[in-house]
Amino acid sequence: MPSIRAPAAKKATTLTVAVKCRRFTGREQSRDIVRVIDNKEVLVLDPDLSKDYLDRIQNRTKEKKYCFDHAFGPACTNVDVYKRCISSVISGVVQGLNATVFAYGSTGSGKTYTMVGTRDDPGLMVLSLHTIFNHIKTDKSSDGFEVTCSYLEVYNEVIYDLLEKSSGHLELREDPEQGIVVAGLRCIKVHSADKILELLNLGNSRRKTESTEANATSSRSHAVLEITVKRKQRNKYRNQVMQGKLALVDLAGSERASETHNGGQKLRDGANINRSLLALANCINALGKQQKKGLAYVPYRNSKLTRILKDGLSGNSQTVMVATVSPADSQYHHTVNTLKYADRAKEIKTHIQKNIGTVDTHVSDYQRMIDSLQNEVFRLRKELAAKESQLSLKPAEKAADDMSWLNVLSHEISENVQERINLQKALFELEETNLRNRTELQHLDDAIAKQQVIEKDGAVVEALRARRQVILDNIRDNDEAGVNYQKEIEANEKHRCQLQNMNEEAISDSGNKTYLGILSQYRILAVHVVLLACFRALQLYYTNVGNS
Numbered sequence: 001m002p003s004i005r006a007p008a009a010k011k012a013t014t015l016t017v018a019v020k021c022r023r024f025t026g027r028e029q030s031r032d033i034v035r036v037i038d039n040k041e042v043l044v045l046d047p048d049l050s051k052d053y054l055d056r057i058q059n060r061t062k063e064k065k066y067c068f069d070h071a072f073g074p075a076c077t078n079v080d081v082y083k084r085c086i087s088s089v090i091s092g093v094v095q096g097l098n099a100t101v102f103a104y105g106s107t108g109s110g111k112t113y114t115m116v117g118t119r120d121d122p123g124l125m126v127l128s129l130h131t132i133f134n135h136i137k138t139d140k141s142s143d144g145f146e147v148t149c150s151y152l153e154v155y156n157e158v159i160y161d162l163l164e165k166s167s168g169h170l171e172l173r174e175d176p177e178q179g180i181v182v183a184g185l186r187c188i189k190v191h192s193a194d195k196i197l198e199l200l201n202l203g204n205s206r207r208k209t210e211s212t213e214a215n216a217t218s219s220r221s222h223a224v225l226e227i228t229v230k231r232k233q234r235n236k237y238r239n240q241v242m243q244g245k246l247a248l249v250d251l252a253g254s255e256r257a258s259e260t261h262n263g264g265q266k267l268r269d270g271a272n273i274n275r276s277l278l279a280l281a282n283c284i285n286a287l288g289k290q291q292k293k294g295l296a297y298v299p300y301r302n303s304k305l306t307r308i309l310k311d312g313l314s315g316n317s318q319t320v321m322v323a324t325v326s327p328a329d330s331q332y333h334h335t336v337n338t339l340k341y342a343d344r345a346k347e348i349k350t351h352i353q354k355n356i357g358t359v360d361t362h363v364s365d366y367q368r369m370i371d372s373l374q375n376e377v378f379r380l381r382k383e384l385a386a387k388e389s390q391l392s393l394k395p396a397e398k399a400a401d402d403m404s405w406l407n408v409l410s411h412e413i414s415e416n417v418q419e420r421i422n423l424q425k426a427l428f429e430l431e432e433t434n435l436r437n438r439t440e441l442q443h444l445d446d447a448i449a450k451q452q453v454i455e456k457d458g459a460v461v462e463a464l465r466a467r468r469q470v471i472l473d474n475i476r477d478n479d480e481a482g483v484n485y486q487k488e489i490e491a492n493e494k495h496r497c498q499l500q501n502m503n504e505e506a507i508s509d510s511g512n513k514t515y516l517g518i519l520s521q522y523r524i525l526a527v528h529v530v531l532l533a534c535f536r537a538l539q540l541y542y543t544n545v546g547n548s
């Protein structure tokens with residue numbers, strides 16, 4: 001399938017960081033030490049009540065104050081969080097932008113509650129899905145939408161598909177175009193928010209949770225729900241597609257082994273969870289410093305979680321981090337630690353750009369468009385004949401000047417269409433070549449992985465790598481050439497619009513509006529039929545070449 005490429009224009013943005021302090025749970029008996037001021041500031045009081053006035057003024061207090069994009073106190077619901085910092089990001093997804101929302105905090109601080117929620121207080125995952133489908137439902141354009149969803153978990157550094165009953169271990173692959181992808185992950189087409197919610201519940205029931213000292217249902221895995229929204233212009237032969245991706249992440253809880261009193265498998269789980277959360281914290285640290293001091297290295301490769309989140313942390317994504325904290329004095333160190341990382345995350349920069357590109361219009365789609373245009377051409381031809389007999393005089397005799405100007409325009413439109421066909425053909429050829437290149441790249445990656453088991457970095461591996469580089473360069477060159485063809489196509493279409501406008505103006509100025517209007521509409525539609533028939537033939541040809 002031809003690629004969906006992002007256009008050159010990028011907009012730099014920073015991570016939106018929100019803090020949410022949950023309310024006390026029934027079993028907690030602690031002092032409340034977190035205050036939210038002005039919807040932005042978070043004050044963490046010193047848990048040690050014995051501090052006196054002198055300690056305070058001599059700065060010996062452990063009281064801490066932070067400022068974030070948004071802060072939510074215990075009385076706020078998930079809907080409040082959603083409205084203030086998530087909903088605008090979600091609207092962008094329907095317009096072809098990528099977004100990542102993740103909850104970060106210690107065990108029992110309210111991450112799952114925030115992301116998944118309850119029946120009475122639905123979480124950010126549920127609210128986002130409803131917004132996406134509402135946008136699609138109320139969209140005024142004639143665009144077609146396709147929504148797909150995948151749900152995975154990273155448990156003990158192994159990736160599982162939560163939408164598969166008995167999922168095997170899945171591997172991460174680096175795709176030159178799509179970045180990090182999880183090979184073999186199921187992507188299900190969905191037509192309503194309810195269907196995704198059903199899948200979400202199913203996935204959640206398969207998620208690994210345990211009762212720990214700190215949380216009765218502690219998530220032992222990191223879960224990533226990914227929703228892709230493809231928006232395709234209907235009835236247009238310029239097959240523009242926009243694709244927005246939304247990643248909603250519920251991280252596992254971090255904890256100190258000494259606090260949880262876990263042993264055996266639970267202790268091992270905890271070590272792995274902490275390993276990936278540490279890797280995430282290290283990435284946040286490095287990215288935060290990178291903005292301030294220009295340091296380059298970010299250790300994404302240290303865990304599966306950070307590789308999966310790479311785009312959300314530094315790539316093409318509008319990202320929101322919701323740091324969750326408990327109000328309890330017993331959680332002071334966790335709270336301050338979470339807020340410290342949240343504070344660093346404010347420095348992280350990402351960029352956003354619309355994912356716009358071209359995709360196949362299926363042969364059947366072209367046929368459908370041709371059929372409907374041909375019906376229209378047929379209707380106009382009949383109307384034209386009726387008008388000619390009404391006029392009794394031949395229009396060429398009646399409006400010779402108008403006709404000759406219209407003929408010139410008509411000729412120019414035909415030339416423009418011919419140019420468009422040639423450009424499309426060149427683009428198809430390029431995309432076909434890159435399709436073959438990508439297949440070879442995949443084979444080379446497999447071969448390199450196999451060969452490395454036999455001899456690490458030997459001569460064969462070197463040769464395979466050299467070939468891989470050549471193919472990668474070819475892909476890049478072809479993609480660049482493709483972008484130029486796209487620009488020429490855009491210019492060509494703009495010119496055709498101008499010609500059609502001139503045509504309409506000429507008709508509206510003439511004394512024979514009705515007849516010339518029908519005549520020119522008839523000619524333009526006939527030209528479109530030729531164009532579509534040509535695209536259909538090209539599509540058929542390349543589909544057959546691809547299959548053989």
Ligand SMILES: Nc1ncnc2c1ncn2[C@@H]1O[C@H](COP(=O)(O)OP(=O)(O)OP(=O)(O)O)[C@@H](O)[C@H]1O
Nearest residue numbers: 022023107108109110111112113215218219252253
């Ligand atoms: N805003 C809230 N209002 C009421 N109860 C909450 C709120 N946030 C969290 N809780 C409750 O606190 C407890 C812990 O929350 P939750 O399971 O979401 O934490 P977590 O951070 O996901 O923990 P873990 O990392 O161990 O999975 C749950 O009983 C949950 O119902």
